[in-house]
Amino acid sequence: MNPIRVSLFVIAVAGLAGGLLAPFVGLAEAQSWIWGVAAGAVLAVLLYDIVTSLFEGEVGLDIVAGLSISAALAFGETLAAGVVALMYAGGQLLEDYAANRARADMKALLARVPKTALRYDDGHLQEVAIDAIHAGDRLLIRQGDIVPVDGRVSNGRALLDMAALTGESVPVKAMEGQDVQSGARSLDTAFDMMATRPASESTYAGIVRLVQAAQAAKAPMVRLADRYALVFLAVTVGLAGATWYFTGSHIRMLAVLVSATPCPLILAVPVAIIAGMGKAARRGVLMKGGPVLETMARAANLVIDKTGTLTRGRAELAGIVPAAHWEPQEMLRLAASLEQASAHVTAGSIVAAAQGRRLALSYPQEVRETAGEGLEGMVEGHRLIVGGHDFVARKLGLSALPRPEREPGTALAALAISGRLAGHLLLADGIRPETPLALERLRQAGIRRIVLASGDAQAVVDRVGEGLGLDVLRGGLKPEEKVAIVAQERRSGITLMVGDGVNDAPALAMADVGISMGATGSAAATESADAVLLVDDLTRLAEGLSAARRARAIAVQSVLAGLGLSFAAMVAAAFGYITVVEGALLQEAIDVAVILNALRALR
Structure with a gap:
């Protein structure tokens, strides 16, 4: 939790409680002063945040809360100011909780990043920074260690916990000569590992870069909410001004202001989007940001490579x-x-x-x-x-x-x-056993058209595609021809592309969302992709699509329901059916309901 926000909440609670208790301890005359000081402290920090946002080119909906507290203090309604201040400070803490809860899965991935590893140098073990590890280095992985780089078991056997990366609850065994993925946790006795990639090119480093990009990116729906926020601000101020003009009651005007809750816009959308990304990450589908989730939620077409996606990728x-x-x-x-x-x-x-x-x-x-x-x-x-x-x-x-x-x-x-x-x-190169089920689930998740596009001969593609219910089978394709197919599919709807090879990278970049098979995919495919499947299993993509569609639906639902309730509360306040304090309490109730609804995307 942000310590400043915690302090503001404590001040608001103490001020409101102190004012209510003042008459009982012989300080009745100080009651209004206590409420006013507490509200003023919250207002000072709020105004600082508003000015800072304006200098950064953002018009925040905190302006509504600032107007409410300022107007209440100006008209001597210190109790109302104290209540609004408490509701605002409490809402800020609620925002922190919701955002932290939604980001928990991605934060867990970042927290696991190892800083050092034990490397054999001239027969001796030496602790080195993982940036100093090169392909061919021999490492010792102890029980409980996070595997620092991609490698291969060179002595002993490994029992690995992949849950944080792929959602797999059952530990994975790796015998001598088998590959080990960075980011896994060793559960058994120590084993030796030969690094096959430096840290910067390993699977886990790519995951970390994706998570960092995801945290920085703003979804189109979030940016749209920012634009709607200006409309909401104008409607709120206009309705409050009209109420004062036609009724001459500053109390009604104040009730309109405090009943306005912008939470559905400033919190519900990002919380639902981030929660959906977190749920997808738990199932092994890592997205580069909110825009990827939102686009995936509206996908209709899928172009898919053969080798390593529908098939195992090895003879x-x-x-x-x-x-x-x-x-x-x-x-x-x-x-x-x-x-x-x-x-x-x-x-x-x-x-x-x-x-x-x-x-x-x-x-x-x-x-x-x-x-x-x-x-x-x-x-x-x-x-x-x-x-x-x-x-x-x-x-x-x-x-x-x-x-x-x-x-x-x-x-x-x-x-x-x-x-x-x-x-x-x-x-x-045999078909993966889960492929038929995966394709069926992709259809259930909303994909209407699936195109198999491969560089292999047409006869091979026809054999693999037989009985899978694909809409189009195209073989013998060069990389530029795959790009042309993706471009053609995009004309009829939002198109996903799944691949794992270097030759898939251009097509992945052309698609609305490019998805790389991360566990076996090439570095070029992973870097070109917008999302990575950490498990070589297309059923996980279907789960990721379902999570994306559900998160977007919940975000839309929260906005429509929340803004509808807020507008109804403002109209009721304008006609005098809601007092200032009741408006503040109702505003907070709407905030809590909307945020809890948005957090459903985590389930």
């Missing part, structure tokens, strides 16, 4: 086709045993498939790798050759090898054992 074993007497499981076991010696992504997929089937792998010997083509070596007395079709054929002294039938987009890894072709391993 996985899709089948085994034996060419001789070898059993598929034995083929996989031997191939994976040899592939353990390679760092190639395809080798990792084959090894992972064998480990997933709990096959016992042997240690390879005499391994020789030809970069980008394949490798050969000895496993259990067999000479094995694994790699591309042409590479294996060349090693066997053949001009070509028979190719099995396969679906579009499926890659082949040939396997030769003891000088003969044993068969092929089929590798494909």
